[in-house]
């Protein structure tokens with residue numbers, strides 16, 4: 553009796569083990585950043601939670617380092633279900649999904665804590681829902697800190713210094729107009745091309761947060777970083793609607809919950825990485841310009857708001873974000 557029980561138990565353990573090892577479905581997830589970056593690690597963690605909670609049925613493989621392509625192209629592929637999950641900036645969604653423009657407006661958030669309060673609440677949910685009619689299911693926001701200008705030529709201490717400079721921006725009309733309003737020449741291009749474009753002098757500089765400035769190696773070719781913090785653009789994790797529709801409602805709920813549960817993982821890793829990246833960049837001898845009056849930058853953005861928050865719906869979003877304590 554005892555023997556058969558043990559054998560049965562052993563068999564069931566072996567069976568569970570096999571089930572855990574076998575993924576019925578392995579979703580492809582894209583990220584432009586290298587392995588170890590806070591967004592990459594958060595999606596990996598989400599995959600572990602999903603696997604565990606689905607009894608080993610659903611797994612996620614994260615293709616980091618832009619293995620599946622540059623963000624704009626991966627967004628296309630996600631729409632068609634070739635890629636299941638995609639972790640991208642809101643920026644490259646701007647020309648496709650109008651709600652994303654609002655949170656990409658320069659100085660829309662007072663600071664990162666304000667961004668968290670807005671995106672964690674009903675406004676964040678409303679913007680996530682805006683993805684659905686376009687073929688994506690919005691799942692979670694991750695941290696992307698604040699973005700500032702860097703360049704290879706000189707310290708930028710005021711708007712005047714930016715005049716005529718060629719600065720790379722993400723492929724979004726909001727950012728092109730932002731640079732025009734600052735008197736610079738905007739050069740929209742994929743992230744993966746920026747390093748050599750700065751190195752060869754095709755552009756003078758770009759703009760990004762500490763971890764991206766560091767992990768991309770841009771700090772090796774752009775020796776001046778001005779902490780003017782013009783953008784706080786949340787990162788977003790989306791799923792292809794094509795892949796989503798293949799799931800049962802129960803599995804959809806598991807995906808949604810695992811994505812939500814990966815947010816604190818991302819935030820913790822982000823806070824740590826920001827410090828490490830800053831230290832690395834400073835140690836490399838990059839000149840940091842941190843005494844900068846933001847007011848003229850903020851004032852110059854009036855035409856950008858007028859042009860892009862141009863419907864009652866978008867204006868209302870802007871007002872509600874600004875009114876959020």
Ligand code: GTR
Pocket residue numbers: 584623639640641643696722742743759760761764787
């Ligand atoms: C990073 C962001 C990426 C990408 C990149 C860029 O901060 O995490 O998703 O958008 O900026 O500038 O293209």
